[in-house]
Amino acid sequence: MLPSPPDVDRVNRLIAENNQNVLMLGATPQYARLGERLTALDGTAKMIDEYWPQADENRRAILGDWLSMPFSDGKFTAIIGDGSLTSAANGLSKLFPEARRVLAPGGVLAVRCFCAPEPPETIKDIIESLATPDANPLCFRMRMAMAMAALQPNYVFPIRDLALMFDSLFPDRKALAEKTGWRRDEIDRIDSMKSATYSVGFPPRSWLGEMAAQTFTRVEFAESEGYPLAELCPILVLE
Numbered sequence: 001m002l003p004s005p006p007d008v009d010r011v012n013r014l015i016a017e018n019n020q021n022v023l024m025l026g027a028t029p030q031y032a033r034l035g036e037r038l039t040a041l042d043g044t045a046k047m048i049d050e051y052w053p054q055a056d057e058n059r060r061a062i063l064g065d066w067l068s069m070p071f072s073d074g075k076f077t078a079i080i081g082d083g084s085l086t087s088a089a090n091g092l093s094k095l096f097p098e099a100r101r102v103l104a105p106g107g108v109l110a111v112r113c114f115c116a117p118e119p120p121e122t123i124k125d126i127i128e129s130l131a132t133p134d135a136n137p138l139c140f141r142m143r144m145a146m147a148m149a150a151l152q153p154n155y156v157f158p159i160r161d162l163a164l165m166f167d168s169l170f171p172d173r174k175a176l177a178e179k180t181g182w183r184r185d186e187i188d189r190i191d192s193m194k195s196a197t198y199s200v201g202f203p204p205r206s207w208l209g210e211m212a213a214q215t216f217t218r219v220e221f222a223e224s225e226g227y228p229l230a231e232l233c234p235i236l237v238l239e
């Protein structure tokens, strides 16, 4: 679910008036040219090394925690990110005030989020939709993850559980490939999650909006479009 070129344009437009000094939550290379100056902040050195080879004076990446940022108050004119809140869903009550702190007065946050549908789908709904021609393994995984998140009180669960659930539902992958027409290597990509130790959160828009509204006065979702499940990938806009 990497951001598409139109996603990047949308974020660029949303911060157009505030793009002088931009903070990115994460090191998403697709956004690397946004902002007159850009600082990427991520908690994993490997991500920075892998995704940020283009560092220069105006495009640097820093190792650090979004919940306790190594920046002075009001330093940035805008904050961007892609799926950042999915990775930090357990910490939103700290992340939103911290984002507000480092934003200058009038600054804007524009982060693409992955928001579960309301009401949530069930795993049963999703399995039944396997017969539809536009079903694909990536969307299927995303919908399953959102259905699993809906069962948790704070919408967060270890990503490894998604792979374990998949195995229990589809022990015969050859049969699944035949039924869906999906490529076997695409199905098997879920196995990479088995060794993952991090959790993910897929709250619905209403919950995310309520959390953000505890800190920000303008809380809006800008729609994404042009790819499957775009309606679940809006850009959260905060001021």
Ligand SMILES: C[S@@+](CC[C@H](N)C(=O)[O-])C[C@H]1O[C@@H](n2cnc3c(N)ncnc32)[C@H](O)[C@@H]1O
Pocket (backbone or CB within 6 Å): 002, 026, 028, 041, 042, 043, 044, 047, 064, 065, 066, 067, 082, 083, 084, 087, 088, 091
């Ligand atoms: C799943 S990865 C993001 C994947 C990325 N969007 C991509 O396209 O490859 C999640 C990233 O979020 C970062 N992250 C999660 N919580 C964080 C926090 N509290 N502070 C800093 N970085 C955090 C992790 O370090 C990790 O690099």
